Amino acid sequence: MRVLTIVGARPQFIKASALSKAFTSLGIEELLLDSGQHYDDAMSDAFFRELGLPRPAVSLAVGSGSHGQMTAKILEGCESFLIKERPDIVVVYGDTNTTLAGALAAAKLSIPVAHVESGLRSFNSTMPEEINRRLTDHCSTLLFCPTRTAINQLNREGVSSNIKYNKLPSLQDITDRPEFCMSGTFYVGDIMIDSLHWIQKNNRKNPPTLSLPDGEYGLLTLHRAANTDSDKCLKYIISQIKDVSQALKIVFPVHPRTKSALKRIGVLDELANDRNFKLMDPLSYGDFVFLQSNAKVVITDSGGVQKEAAILGVPCITIRDETEWPETIDAGLNKLVGSFPKDLRDTVTNIDIAKNTQLDCFGDGRAADRIALIIDRWWNDNRDR
Ligand code: UD1
Ligand code: UDP
Numbered sequence: 001m002r003v004l005t006i007v008g009a010r011p012q013f014i015k016a017s018a019l020s021k022a023f024t025s026l027g028i029e030e031l032l033l034d035s036g037q038h039y040d041d042a043m044s045d046a047f048f049r050e051l052g053l054p055r056p057a058v059s060l061a062v063g064s065g066s067h068g069q070m071t072a073k074i075l076e077g078c079e080s081f082l083i084k085e086r087p088d089i090v091v092v093y094g095d096t097n098t099t100l101a102g103a104l105a106a107a108k109l110s111i112p113v114a115h116v117e118s119g120l121r122s123f124n125s126t127m128p129e130e131i132n133r134r135l136t137d138h139c140s141t142l143l144f145c146p147t148r149t150a151i152n153q154l155n156r157e158g159v160s161s162n163i164k165y166n167k168l169p170s171l172q173d174i175t176d177r178p179e180f181c182m183s184g185t186f187y188v189g190d191i192m193i194d195s196l197h198w199i200q201k202n203n204r205k206n207p208p209t210l211s212l213p214d215g216e217y218g219l220l221t222l223h224r225a226a227n228t229d230s231d232k233c234l235k236y237i238i239s240q241i242k243d244v245s246q247a248l249k250i251v252f253p254v255h256p257r258t259k260s261a262l263k264r265i266g267v268l269d270e271l272a273n274d275r276n277f278k279l280m281d282p283l284s285y286g287d288f289v290f291l292q293s294n295a296k297v298v299i300t301d302s303g304g305v306q307k308e309a310a311i312l313g314v315p316c317i318t319i320r321d322e323t324e325w326p327e328t329i330d331a332g333l334n335k336l337v338g339s340f341p342k343d344l345r346d347t348v349t350n351i352d353i354a355k356n357t358q359l360d361c362f363g364d365g366r367a368a369d370r371i372a373l374i375i376d377r378w379w380n381d382n383r384d385r
Pocket of ligand 1: 037039040043095096098128129224225256258303
Protein backbone atom coordinates (compact mmCIF):
# COMPACT_ATOMS: atom_id res chain seq x y z
CA MET A 1 0.00 0.00 0.00
CA ARG A 2 1.15 3.52 -0.76
CA VAL A 3 -0.09 6.42 1.34
CA LEU A 4 0.08 10.07 0.32
CA THR A 5 0.22 12.48 3.27
CA ILE A 6 -0.79 16.05 2.43
CA VAL A 7 0.53 18.74 4.76
CA GLY A 8 1.38 22.43 4.55
CA ALA A 9 0.92 24.24 7.87
CA ARG A 10 2.91 24.16 11.14
CA PRO A 11 0.59 21.98 13.26
CA GLN A 12 0.26 19.51 10.39
CA PHE A 13 4.01 18.88 10.30
CA ILE A 14 3.84 18.14 14.02
CA LYS A 15 0.88 15.74 13.72
CA ALA A 16 2.16 14.03 10.57
CA SER A 17 5.51 13.27 12.22
CA ALA A 18 3.78 10.88 14.65
CA LEU A 19 1.87 8.99 11.96
CA SER A 20 4.93 8.81 9.71
CA LYS A 21 6.79 6.92 12.42
CA ALA A 22 3.86 4.51 12.83
CA PHE A 23 3.68 3.92 9.05
CA THR A 24 7.40 3.17 8.99
CA SER A 25 7.10 0.65 11.80
CA LEU A 26 4.34 -1.20 9.88
CA GLY A 27 6.39 -1.11 6.66
CA ILE A 28 3.83 1.10 4.89
CA GLU A 29 5.21 3.24 2.08
CA GLU A 30 4.45 6.94 2.56
CA LEU A 31 4.90 9.87 0.19
CA LEU A 32 4.59 13.43 1.43
CA LEU A 33 3.11 16.38 -0.43
CA ASP A 34 3.89 19.79 1.07
CA SER A 35 1.50 22.46 -0.19
CA GLY A 36 3.81 25.30 0.91
CA GLN A 37 0.96 27.11 2.72
CA HIS A 38 3.57 27.81 5.42
CA TYR A 39 6.99 28.48 3.95
CA ASP A 40 9.24 30.45 6.34
CA ASP A 41 11.97 28.16 7.62
CA ALA A 42 10.71 28.53 11.21
CA MET A 43 7.14 27.64 10.17
CA SER A 44 8.01 24.74 7.89
CA ASP A 45 11.46 23.25 7.10
CA ALA A 46 12.60 23.55 10.71
CA PHE A 47 9.90 21.01 11.69
CA PHE A 48 10.98 18.55 9.00
CA ARG A 49 14.49 18.64 10.46
CA GLU A 50 13.45 18.53 14.09
CA LEU A 51 10.77 15.84 13.86
CA GLY A 52 12.41 13.55 11.32
CA LEU A 53 9.64 13.87 8.72
CA PRO A 54 10.43 12.35 5.32
CA ARG A 55 11.43 14.90 2.67
CA PRO A 56 8.38 15.80 0.57
CA ALA A 57 8.07 14.00 -2.76
CA VAL A 58 6.64 17.26 -4.04
CA SER A 59 6.42 20.83 -2.76
CA LEU A 60 3.72 22.93 -4.39
CA ALA A 61 5.13 26.18 -2.97
CA VAL A 62 1.71 27.86 -3.18
CA GLY A 63 2.62 30.51 -0.60
CA SER A 64 0.12 32.96 0.83
CA GLY A 65 -3.00 34.44 -0.75
CA SER A 66 -6.73 34.75 -0.35
CA HIS A 67 -8.63 31.64 0.71
CA GLY A 68 -9.90 31.07 -2.82
CA GLN A 69 -6.44 31.49 -4.37
CA MET A 70 -4.70 29.21 -1.89
CA THR A 71 -7.37 26.52 -1.96
CA ALA A 72 -7.52 26.56 -5.77
CA LYS A 73 -3.75 26.38 -6.23
CA ILE A 74 -3.43 23.51 -3.75
CA LEU A 75 -6.38 21.69 -5.33
CA GLU A 76 -4.81 21.96 -8.78
CA GLY A 77 -1.34 20.92 -7.59
CA CYS A 78 -2.69 17.95 -5.62
CA GLU A 79 -4.82 16.79 -8.53
CA SER A 80 -1.83 16.68 -10.94
CA PHE A 81 0.26 14.79 -8.42
CA LEU A 82 -2.55 12.35 -7.59
CA ILE A 83 -3.16 11.57 -11.26
CA LYS A 84 0.55 10.90 -11.75
CA GLU A 85 1.17 8.88 -8.58
CA ARG A 86 -2.23 7.27 -7.93
CA PRO A 87 -1.67 6.56 -4.19
CA ASP A 88 -3.99 4.04 -2.50
CA ILE A 89 -5.11 6.48 0.16
CA VAL A 90 -4.61 10.15 1.03
CA VAL A 91 -4.17 11.36 4.62
CA VAL A 92 -5.06 14.94 5.60
CA TYR A 93 -4.91 16.68 8.98
CA GLY A 94 -7.07 19.21 10.77
CA ASP A 95 -8.82 22.13 9.16
CA THR A 96 -6.56 24.32 7.04
CA ASN A 97 -6.95 25.31 3.40
CA THR A 98 -4.41 22.55 2.65
CA THR A 99 -6.69 20.00 4.37
CA LEU A 100 -9.76 20.87 2.35
CA ALA A 101 -7.98 21.22 -1.00
CA GLY A 102 -6.11 17.92 -0.55
CA ALA A 103 -9.25 16.03 0.50
CA LEU A 104 -11.33 17.45 -2.34
CA ALA A 105 -8.71 16.67 -4.99
CA ALA A 106 -8.52 13.05 -3.83
CA ALA A 107 -12.27 12.54 -3.34
CA LYS A 108 -13.00 13.78 -6.87
CA LEU A 109 -10.54 11.20 -8.22
CA SER A 110 -12.22 8.49 -6.11
CA ILE A 111 -9.10 8.07 -4.00
CA PRO A 112 -10.08 7.30 -0.38
CA VAL A 113 -9.36 10.09 2.09
CA ALA A 114 -8.42 9.59 5.75
CA HIS A 115 -9.12 12.66 7.89
CA VAL A 116 -7.11 12.88 11.08
CA GLU A 117 -8.73 15.19 13.68
CA SER A 118 -12.19 14.58 12.35
CA GLY A 119 -15.49 15.66 13.95
CA LEU A 120 -14.29 18.85 15.65
CA ARG A 121 -16.60 21.84 15.52
CA SER A 122 -16.58 25.41 16.77
CA PHE A 123 -20.14 26.00 15.45
CA ASN A 124 -18.89 29.36 14.18
CA SER A 125 -19.30 29.35 10.44
CA THR A 126 -17.49 32.67 10.04
CA MET A 127 -14.26 30.80 10.85
CA PRO A 128 -12.55 29.58 7.68
CA GLU A 129 -11.41 26.49 9.58
CA GLU A 130 -15.02 25.51 10.41
CA ILE A 131 -15.85 25.42 6.69
CA ASN A 132 -12.71 23.44 5.91
CA ARG A 133 -13.28 20.83 8.60
CA ARG A 134 -16.98 20.28 7.88
CA LEU A 135 -16.43 19.82 4.15
CA THR A 136 -13.41 17.58 4.68
CA ASP A 137 -15.37 15.31 7.02
CA HIS A 138 -18.16 15.03 4.52
CA CYS A 139 -15.89 13.88 1.66
CA SER A 140 -13.64 11.54 3.67
CA THR A 141 -13.78 7.74 3.80
CA LEU A 142 -11.97 7.14 7.08
CA LEU A 143 -12.64 9.56 9.92
CA PHE A 144 -10.24 9.53 12.85
CA CYS A 145 -11.73 11.28 15.87
CA PRO A 146 -9.59 12.53 18.75
CA THR A 147 -12.45 12.65 21.28
CA ARG A 148 -15.86 11.14 22.03
CA THR A 149 -17.38 14.58 21.48
CA ALA A 150 -16.11 14.42 17.90
CA ILE A 151 -17.62 10.96 17.32
CA ASN A 152 -20.98 12.16 18.65
CA GLN A 153 -20.89 15.15 16.33
CA LEU A 154 -20.32 12.97 13.26
CA ASN A 155 -23.23 10.81 14.38
CA ARG A 156 -25.43 13.91 14.66
CA GLU A 157 -24.45 15.08 11.18
CA GLY A 158 -25.16 11.65 9.70
CA VAL A 159 -21.53 11.27 8.55
CA SER A 160 -21.35 8.15 10.69
CA SER A 161 -24.23 5.98 11.80
CA ASN A 162 -24.56 5.99 15.52
CA ILE A 163 -21.06 4.83 16.36
CA LYS A 164 -20.55 4.56 20.11
CA TYR A 165 -17.21 4.00 21.78
CA ASN A 166 -16.79 4.29 25.48
CA LYS A 167 -13.15 3.49 25.47
CA LEU A 168 -10.25 3.62 23.07
CA PRO A 169 -9.80 0.43 21.07
CA SER A 170 -6.71 -1.57 21.89
CA LEU A 171 -4.38 -2.48 19.02
CA GLN A 172 -5.55 -6.06 19.62
CA ASP A 173 -9.20 -5.00 19.05
CA ILE A 174 -8.21 -3.57 15.67
CA THR A 175 -6.31 -6.65 14.60
CA ASP A 176 -8.63 -9.32 16.00
CA ARG A 177 -12.15 -8.03 15.36
CA PRO A 178 -12.97 -8.47 11.67
CA GLU A 179 -15.89 -6.03 11.83
CA PHE A 180 -13.82 -3.31 13.44
CA CYS A 181 -12.66 -1.49 10.32
CA MET A 182 -16.04 -1.51 8.58
CA SER A 183 -17.55 1.56 10.20
CA GLY A 184 -15.21 4.16 8.72
CA THR A 185 -15.39 6.33 11.86
CA PHE A 186 -12.94 5.67 14.66
CA TYR A 187 -12.23 6.97 18.15
CA VAL A 188 -8.44 6.86 18.28
CA GLY A 189 -7.37 9.65 20.67
CA ASP A 190 -5.52 12.81 19.83
CA ILE A 191 -2.43 12.44 17.68
CA MET A 192 -0.88 15.62 19.13
CA ILE A 193 -0.43 13.74 22.39
CA ASP A 194 1.76 11.24 20.53
CA SER A 195 3.88 14.12 19.23
CA LEU A 196 3.96 15.75 22.65
CA HIS A 197 5.22 12.55 24.28
CA TRP A 198 7.86 12.15 21.55
CA ILE A 199 9.21 15.65 21.94
CA GLN A 200 9.24 15.43 25.74
CA LYS A 201 11.39 12.31 25.47
CA ASN A 202 13.66 13.78 22.80
CA ASN A 203 13.91 17.28 24.31
CA ARG A 204 15.94 15.85 27.17
CA LYS A 205 18.65 15.02 24.68
CA ASN A 206 18.50 18.51 23.14
CA PRO A 207 18.00 21.02 25.95
CA PRO A 208 16.45 24.26 24.74
CA THR A 209 18.77 27.18 24.13
CA LEU A 210 16.25 29.87 25.01
CA SER A 211 17.04 32.83 27.21
CA LEU A 212 14.00 33.36 29.36
CA PRO A 213 13.00 36.26 31.61
CA ASP A 214 13.92 35.91 35.26
CA GLY A 215 11.00 34.73 37.35
CA GLU A 216 7.52 33.81 36.25
CA TYR A 217 6.14 34.52 32.82
CA GLY A 218 3.00 34.12 30.77
CA LEU A 219 3.29 32.58 27.30
CA LEU A 220 1.29 34.27 24.54
CA THR A 221 0.42 33.07 21.01
CA LEU A 222 -2.01 34.76 18.64
CA HIS A 223 -2.84 34.09 15.01
CA ARG A 224 -6.58 33.66 14.47
CA ALA A 225 -7.98 35.72 11.63
CA ALA A 226 -10.77 37.00 13.89
CA ASN A 227 -8.20 38.42 16.32
CA THR A 228 -5.51 39.66 13.94
CA ASP A 229 -7.36 40.92 10.85
CA SER A 230 -9.39 43.55 12.68
CA ASP A 231 -7.37 46.58 13.87
CA LYS A 232 -9.97 47.31 16.52
CA CYS A 233 -9.86 43.79 17.96
CA LEU A 234 -6.05 43.43 17.84
CA LYS A 235 -5.51 46.87 19.43
CA TYR A 236 -7.91 45.92 22.21
CA ILE A 237 -6.23 42.54 22.83
CA ILE A 238 -2.77 44.14 22.91
CA SER A 239 -3.93 46.84 25.35
CA GLN A 240 -5.21 44.08 27.65
CA ILE A 241 -2.00 42.05 27.33
CA LYS A 242 0.06 45.19 28.12
CA ASP A 243 -1.97 45.55 31.27
CA VAL A 244 -1.27 41.89 32.15
CA SER A 245 2.46 42.46 31.51
CA GLN A 246 2.55 44.95 34.41
CA ALA A 247 1.91 41.98 36.70
CA LEU A 248 3.50 39.10 34.75
CA LYS A 249 6.20 39.21 32.05
CA ILE A 250 4.98 38.03 28.66
CA VAL A 251 6.94 35.73 26.34
CA PHE A 252 5.51 36.01 22.84
CA PRO A 253 6.72 33.87 19.90
CA VAL A 254 5.10 35.82 17.07
CA HIS A 255 3.33 34.05 14.17
CA PRO A 256 4.21 35.78 10.83
CA ARG A 257 0.59 36.75 10.29
CA THR A 258 0.57 38.50 13.66
CA LYS A 259 3.92 40.17 13.05
CA SER A 260 2.46 41.89 9.96
CA ALA A 261 -0.68 42.78 11.89
CA LEU A 262 1.29 44.29 14.81
CA LYS A 263 3.28 46.34 12.30
CA ARG A 264 0.06 47.44 10.64
CA ILE A 265 -1.40 48.77 13.89
CA GLY A 266 1.97 50.37 14.76
CA VAL A 267 2.88 48.50 17.97
CA LEU A 268 5.52 45.98 16.87
CA ASP A 269 8.58 48.11 17.76
CA GLU A 270 6.98 49.31 20.97
CA LEU A 271 6.38 45.72 22.16
CA ALA A 272 9.85 44.62 21.02
CA ASN A 273 11.38 47.37 23.20
CA ASP A 274 9.09 46.85 26.19
CA ARG A 275 10.97 45.27 29.12
CA ASN A 276 7.86 43.39 30.18
CA PHE A 277 7.70 41.56 26.85
CA LYS A 278 10.02 39.11 25.19
CA LEU A 279 9.13 38.86 21.52
CA MET A 280 10.54 35.92 19.58
CA ASP A 281 10.38 34.44 16.12
CA PRO A 282 8.27 31.27 15.88
CA LEU A 283 10.01 28.53 17.86
CA SER A 284 10.91 24.93 17.24
CA TYR A 285 8.44 22.45 18.72
CA GLY A 286 10.88 21.38 21.43
CA ASP A 287 11.57 24.94 22.55
CA PHE A 288 7.90 25.85 22.47
CA VAL A 289 6.85 22.84 24.57
CA PHE A 290 9.64 23.66 27.03
CA LEU A 291 8.36 27.25 27.29
CA GLN A 292 4.82 26.03 27.76
CA SER A 293 5.73 23.55 30.48
CA ASN A 294 7.42 26.29 32.50
CA ALA A 295 4.88 29.08 32.00
CA LYS A 296 2.67 30.30 34.82
CA VAL A 297 -0.16 30.69 32.37
CA VAL A 298 -0.69 30.30 28.62
CA ILE A 299 -2.73 32.93 26.77
CA THR A 300 -3.62 31.81 23.26
CA ASP A 301 -6.05 31.55 20.38
CA SER A 302 -4.39 28.40 18.99
CA GLY A 303 -6.22 25.08 18.90
CA GLY A 304 -3.20 22.88 19.54
CA VAL A 305 -1.79 25.06 22.30
CA GLN A 306 -5.03 24.87 24.35
CA LYS A 307 -4.75 21.10 24.41
CA GLU A 308 -1.05 20.97 25.08
CA ALA A 309 -1.41 23.37 27.99
CA ALA A 310 -4.16 21.17 29.45
CA ILE A 311 -2.05 18.05 29.11
CA LEU A 312 0.98 19.81 30.60
CA GLY A 313 -1.17 21.03 33.49
CA VAL A 314 -0.56 24.73 32.75
CA PRO A 315 -3.57 27.06 33.11
CA CYS A 316 -4.79 28.31 29.75
CA ILE A 317 -6.76 31.43 28.86
CA THR A 318 -8.23 31.32 25.38
CA ILE A 319 -8.87 34.57 23.53
CA ARG A 320 -11.78 33.26 21.51
CA ASP A 321 -15.54 33.05 21.84
CA GLU A 322 -15.66 29.27 21.39
CA THR A 323 -13.40 26.24 21.28
CA GLU A 324 -13.23 22.94 19.43
CA TRP A 325 -11.86 21.43 22.64
CA PRO A 326 -14.73 21.77 25.18
CA GLU A 327 -13.15 18.99 27.27
CA THR A 328 -10.44 21.41 28.40
CA ILE A 329 -13.11 23.82 29.69
CA ASP A 330 -15.17 21.07 31.33
CA ALA A 331 -12.04 19.84 33.11
CA GLY A 332 -11.47 23.35 34.49
CA LEU A 333 -8.12 23.69 32.71
CA ASN A 334 -9.02 26.34 30.16
CA LYS A 335 -11.01 29.56 30.32
CA LEU A 336 -12.66 31.17 27.29
CA VAL A 337 -12.51 34.95 27.55
CA GLY A 338 -13.60 35.96 24.04
CA SER A 339 -11.93 38.22 21.47
CA PHE A 340 -12.66 41.32 23.57
CA PRO A 341 -11.60 40.05 27.01
CA LYS A 342 -12.53 42.33 29.91
CA ASP A 343 -10.07 42.79 32.80
CA LEU A 344 -7.64 40.21 31.48
CA ARG A 345 -5.09 41.13 34.14
CA ASP A 346 -7.55 40.15 36.88
CA THR A 347 -8.37 36.92 35.07
CA VAL A 348 -4.67 36.06 34.79
CA THR A 349 -3.84 37.05 38.35
CA ASN A 350 -6.76 35.16 39.86
CA ILE A 351 -6.72 32.19 37.58
CA ASP A 352 -7.84 29.19 39.53
CA ILE A 353 -7.34 26.17 37.40
CA ALA A 354 -8.03 22.66 38.56
CA LYS A 355 -4.47 21.42 39.12
CA ASN A 356 -3.77 17.69 39.07
CA THR A 357 -6.85 16.99 36.98
CA GLN A 358 -6.48 13.68 35.20
CA LEU A 359 -7.29 14.53 31.62
CA ASP A 360 -7.76 11.27 29.79
CA CYS A 361 -10.25 12.50 27.17
CA PHE A 362 -7.49 13.04 24.59
CA GLY A 363 -6.33 9.45 24.71
CA ASP A 364 -3.15 7.70 25.64
CA GLY A 365 -0.59 8.93 23.11
CA ARG A 366 -1.07 5.92 20.82
CA ALA A 367 -3.39 7.48 18.26
CA ALA A 368 -0.81 7.15 15.48
CA ASP A 369 -0.38 3.40 16.05
CA ARG A 370 -4.16 2.96 15.90
CA ILE A 371 -4.55 5.05 12.76
CA ALA A 372 -1.72 3.27 10.91
CA LEU A 373 -3.09 -0.14 11.89
CA ILE A 374 -6.66 0.74 10.89
CA ILE A 375 -5.51 2.12 7.52
CA ASP A 376 -3.47 -1.04 6.90
CA ARG A 377 -6.33 -3.29 7.96
CA TRP A 378 -8.90 -1.32 5.97
CA TRP A 379 -6.75 -1.44 2.86
CA ASN A 380 -6.28 -5.19 3.11
CA ASP A 381 -10.05 -5.67 3.55
CA ASN A 382 -10.97 -3.40 0.62
CA ARG A 383 -8.17 -3.61 -1.94
CA ASP A 384 -10.01 -6.01 -4.26
CA ARG A 385 -13.37 -4.25 -4.21
C1 UD1 B 1 -3.32 28.68 9.08
C2 UD1 B 1 -4.64 27.92 9.17
C3 UD1 B 1 -5.06 27.83 10.63
C4 UD1 B 1 -3.97 27.22 11.48
C5 UD1 B 1 -2.66 27.98 11.27
C6 UD1 B 1 -1.54 27.28 11.99
C7 UD1 B 1 -6.19 28.22 7.26
C8 UD1 B 1 -7.44 28.88 6.81
N1 UD1 B 1 -5.71 28.62 8.46
O1 UD1 B 1 -3.55 29.98 9.56
O2 UD1 B 1 -6.20 26.98 10.73
O3 UD1 B 1 -4.34 27.33 12.84
O4 UD1 B 1 -2.35 28.00 9.86
O5 UD1 B 1 -0.46 28.14 12.23
O6 UD1 B 1 -5.68 27.37 6.59
N2 UD1 B 1 2.86 33.85 6.62
C9 UD1 B 1 4.20 34.10 6.43
N3 UD1 B 1 5.04 33.02 6.39
C10 UD1 B 1 4.62 31.74 6.52
C11 UD1 B 1 3.25 31.52 6.70
C12 UD1 B 1 2.38 32.58 6.75
O7 UD1 B 1 4.64 35.23 6.30
O8 UD1 B 1 5.45 30.81 6.48
C13 UD1 B 1 1.95 35.03 6.71
C14 UD1 B 1 1.44 35.52 5.37
O9 UD1 B 1 1.36 36.90 5.42
C15 UD1 B 1 0.05 34.92 5.30
C16 UD1 B 1 -0.38 34.92 6.75
O10 UD1 B 1 0.81 34.64 7.48
O11 UD1 B 1 -0.83 35.66 4.50
C17 UD1 B 1 -1.44 33.89 7.11
O12 UD1 B 1 -1.03 32.58 6.70
P1 UD1 B 1 -2.15 31.48 6.38
O13 UD1 B 1 -1.50 30.18 6.13
O14 UD1 B 1 -3.09 32.00 5.34
O15 UD1 B 1 -3.01 31.44 7.70
P2 UD1 B 1 -2.56 31.15 9.20
O16 UD1 B 1 -2.99 32.30 10.04
O17 UD1 B 1 -1.16 30.74 9.26
N1 UDP C 1 4.21 25.69 18.16
C1 UDP C 1 5.58 25.66 17.87
N2 UDP C 1 6.28 26.84 17.87
C2 UDP C 1 5.69 28.04 18.14
C3 UDP C 1 4.29 28.06 18.43
C4 UDP C 1 3.57 26.87 18.42
O1 UDP C 1 6.14 24.58 17.63
O2 UDP C 1 6.38 29.07 18.13
C5 UDP C 1 3.45 24.43 18.14
C6 UDP C 1 2.60 24.16 19.37
O3 UDP C 1 3.35 23.46 20.36
C7 UDP C 1 1.47 23.33 18.81
C8 UDP C 1 1.31 23.82 17.39
O4 UDP C 1 2.51 24.54 17.09
O5 UDP C 1 1.85 21.95 18.76
C9 UDP C 1 0.12 24.74 17.27
O6 UDP C 1 0.12 25.33 16.02
P1 UDP C 1 -0.65 26.66 15.70
O7 UDP C 1 -0.93 27.40 16.94
O8 UDP C 1 0.14 27.34 14.64
O9 UDP C 1 -1.96 26.14 14.99
P2 UDP C 1 -3.36 25.56 15.52
O10 UDP C 1 -3.10 24.46 16.49
O11 UDP C 1 -4.13 26.71 16.10
O12 UDP C 1 -4.03 25.10 14.27
